[in-house]
Amino acid sequence: MPRDLLKIAGGTLYDPANGVDGEVRDLWVERGKIVAPPSDPAERPARTINASGLVVMPGGVDMHCHIAGPKVNAGRILRADDKGSSAEQVMRTALTRSGRLGSVPSTFATGYKYAGLGYTTAMEAAAPPLLARHVHAELDDTPCLDKGCYMLVGNNHYVMRAIEQGDPRRLEAFLAWLLGRSRGYALKLVNPGGVEAWKHAPSGNVDGLDDAVPGFGVTPRQILRQVTEAANRLALPHPVHIHCNQLGIPGNWRTTLDTMQGLDGLRAHLTHIQFHSYGGTDADERSMRSRTAPLAEWVNAHPLLTVDVGQVMFGATTSMTADGPLGYFLHKVTGAKWVSSDCEAEAGCGVSPLVYKNKNLIHALQWAIGLEWYLLVDNPWQVAMSTDHPNGGSFLAYPELIRLLMDRSYRNDVLATCPPAVRERTVLADLKREYTLGEIAIITRAGPARMLGLAHKGQLGVGADADVTIYTPHENLAVMFQLPRVVIKGGAVVAEEGEMRSVPQGSTLSVTRGYDDAPLADLPEFFERHYSIDVSQYGFGPADNPTTPVEPAT
Structure with a gap:
């Protein structure tokens, strides 16, 4: 029986995970995977895509975005007025369903538009475990992507109580159980302790890592350290995904540096780091300035720490x-x-x-500080591209962001449209670095896949998922990355020259599926086998829904 082979012939490959930086090579695809060339020279592929003169990269991986779940649905309702122009709407065709765009696209439009940019994997970055069914329902409704979600635990009452009572084993067991029952991929800390403080008073929050959390004998520092330690002991594929305290507040860089120092020696990921890199004082918003340099210096010296940027786009x-x-x-x-x-x-x-707005000093500073992060982190494997979609801007702005990173002249032209104080309060104008195509492939593909522990993603070696994007070179790099020539997901051509060719469902990635495809019914045994944890001793049973577990008997 003849093999169903696809050959991508003569493309210029950028595959950093395998040390390939602009080499002309052929790729072979079979049954959704990259395979070795056939041993028989007479064997012919079922289809050949001529990629001569074109750039070939792995499918893009967005490790931090907001695309599914209760807050995204709330955003769609709140922003019913934000649909984009009629020309931007996704119309129903023989292959696609209708959908709206705007800053909070519908599920179908999200999948189609990510695929149209050459992205094949996206991770929802903040899911409440009690509402995990809602999150997964919307992820299942998002086509063309493999996807997963991070479970919020930074203000979880059970987590804080276990820390307060000095029971790390119980905390570890709960986190393992919670990830399994919610089908989550990673643990997420958001303003640890601060959200709980806000629930006690309209102006409530925490100002630093050693503030007491109301109602609990714990501090943000304890939550950060102990949950991160638990995730490291569990050897989760992606370490704890951390949204630091005091996001967006002038002077917050000190809290961010304190967080980094408190995590020294542990694998950890700090997300939308741009929003946490501000100098000045919270008493005077106008005092805001960049403090990226000392934070990037710490990241450069600590290879266990990774970040994504959360770039602001106008x-x-x-x-x-x-x-x-x-x-x-x-x-x-x-x-x-x-x-x-x-x-x-x-x-x-x-x-x-x-x-x-580019004429608004605060907004322009945020834009510049994000670019500083990309340009000041020496090792591109430690920084991932993100706009914290939609918080800093839409994922559809990625091509424009790539141009800003690769073209210093263009970057300076945009900087010149900003208030002059931006040059005084950032070092962006002094940074001469321009990203190469190989480095773009790292921060949009190979790097995020490595940070997520997805060995089969972000690369084009034999055995990798056949997620491939083919671009036509263009002097305007935004144009090049806006419209790939061909996008392949799991071996199937999804988009070609701007037209959808197929709409694959994609799979949901979870911590259990990421290890050995363990069936969900066997989760207690799975955790006992992998982590030597008997979750039943803490009252964590195989419930249908992630719910607050019963307290263990005393």
Whole structure:
């Protein structure tokens, strides 16, 4: 029986995970995987894609975005007015379903548009475990992508109680059980302790890592350290995904550095780091300035630490965060409408419209500080591209962001449209670095896949998932990355020259599936086998839903 082979012939490959940087090679695909060339020279592929003169990369991996779940749905409702132009809407065809765009696209539009950019994997970054069914329902409704979600535990009452009572084994067992029952991929800390403080008073929050969390004898420092230690002991594929305290507040860089220092020696990932890199004082917003340099210096010296940026891009968008006090703060500062989508005993949420303007000093500083992060972190394997979609801007802005990183002249042209104080309060104008195509392939593909522990993603070696994007070179790099020539997902051509060719479902990635494809019914045995944890001794049973477990008998 002849093999069903696809050959991608003569493309210029950028595959950093396998040390390939702009080499002309053929790729062979069979049954959704990259395979070795056939041993018989007479064997012919079923289809050949001529990639001569084109750039070939692995499918893109967005490790931090907000695309599914209760806060995203709240955003779609709140921003019913934000649909984009009629020309931007996704129309129903023989292959696709209709959908809306705007800053919070519908599930179908999200999948189609990610695929249209050459992305094949995206991770929802903040899911409340009690509402995991909702998150997974929307992920299942998002086509063309492999996807997963991070479970919020930074203000979880059971987590804080276990820390307060000095029971790390119980904490470890609970986190393992919670990930399994919720089908989560990683643990997420958002303003640890601060969201709980906000629930006790409208102005509540924590100012530093050693503040007491109301109602619990714990501090943010204890939550950060002990949950991160538990994740390291569990050897989770992705370490704890951390949204630091005091997001967006002038002077917050000290808290961020304190967080980094408190995690020294542990694998950890700090997310949307741009929002946590501000100098100045919180008493005077106008004092804000960049403090990227000392934070990037710490990252450069600590290879166990990785970051994604949360780049601000100019234009209209929607802020949505599990950081409840931040959502309330933005509402008070901007006067814009606001909605809170709270989850009792677990997390908070705030959703509000937002417009970033290049003539606004604060917004322009945020834009510049994000670019500083890409340019000051020496090792591109430690920094991943993100706009914290939609918080800093839409994922559809990635091509523009790539141009800013690869073209210093263009970057300086945009900087010249910003208030002059941006040059005085950042070092962006002095940075001459320009990213190469190989480095772009790292921060958008190989690096995020490695940070996530997805060995079969972000690379084009034999055995990897056949997620491939083929681009046509163009002097305007934004144009090059806006419209790939061909996008392949799991061996199937999804998009070709701007037209959808197929709409694969994609799979949901979870911590259990990421290890050995263990069936969900065997989760207690799975955790006992992998982690030497008998979860039943703590009252964690194989419930159908992730719920608060019973307290163990004393």
